[in-house]
Ligand SMILES: Cc1cc2nc3c(=O)[nH]c(=O)nc-3n(C[C@H](O)[C@H](O)[C@H](O)COP(=O)(O)OP(=O)(O)OC[C@H]3O[C@@H](n4cnc5c(N)ncnc54)[C@H](O)[C@@H]3O)c2cc1C
């Protein structure tokens with residue numbers, strides 16, 4: 101996990117909005133400073149409107165990076181995300197980033213990357229797979245959802261899906277799909293899991309990987325305020341090196357954490 105260095109607070113024009121499902125929209129934001137230093141796993145903190153409410157910024161993973169632009173994939177779950185999903189092209193929002201640490205793809209302790217995601221947790225995976233491809237590291241996307249309408253696979257390569265109701269792909273959860281795909285890897289493979297999704301999924305995944313000694317990095321979520329370690333709004337409990345619980349600020353020490361820190 102690598103901490104980010106250059107942080108910009110910039111007014112970014114929304115140049116494109118693409119609804120990709122009933123309640124999910126991908127927005128392209130013109131912010132060259134952030135695009136230039138962003139790494140997969142980083143997030144941005146967006147003031148979704150110039151009006152006073154909602155007052156606090158909202159955090160979003162960097163979904164993709166283009167020439168001077170970043171994309172965010174936003175699921176409409178409340179007031180802030182609704183305003184962002186409905187924002188018109190040409191309007192602008194304040195964007196702070198890149199924030200947090202990034203996925204550790206350069207650790208050299210693996211030869212196959214398994215990108216495991218659930219629901220809106222698929223948001224950081226497009227940027228991550230592009231980075232892995234540029235490094236020549238083989239990868240596989242495993243994407244889970246409750247049903248086919250929850251699968252957000254747009255733009256991803258080498259992708260297998262699972263649904264809880266069996267409406268598409270593997271019938272079961274994404275951890276069971278991972279188990280199935282691991283069995284098919286050539287013997288001697290050294291896989292590493294990179295994951296993002298709802299906390300119960302990540303807990304189960306962390307336990308699964310710990311039991312099999314598979315290295316695993318998880319991008320966690322918490323409620324956030326400032327995004328830079330000032331407000332103490334993002335405290336989460338993780339295991340420390342001695343296996344004891346400690347409270348950390350997720351915006352500073354995360355959002356990417358080693359899976360061993362998130363087991364029960
Ligand atoms: C590091 C990080 C990266 C994220 N990346 C993405 C992303 O790429 N795409 C995306 O759609 N969402 C992402 N989220 C979640 C997103 O920030 C929240 O959904 C958003 O802040 C909700 O704002 P709202 O005003 O619409 O909801 P509110 O009206 O404030 O709340 C509506 C509901 O959402 C819940 N909620 C509020 N904040 C969060 C939160 N931070 N995490 C989870 N639930 C929350 C509330 O408890 C409530 O149930 C990320 C969160 C973090 C911490």
Ligand code: FES
Nearest residue numbers: 325327329332351
């Ligand atoms: S969000 Fe303010 S300290 Fe982490």
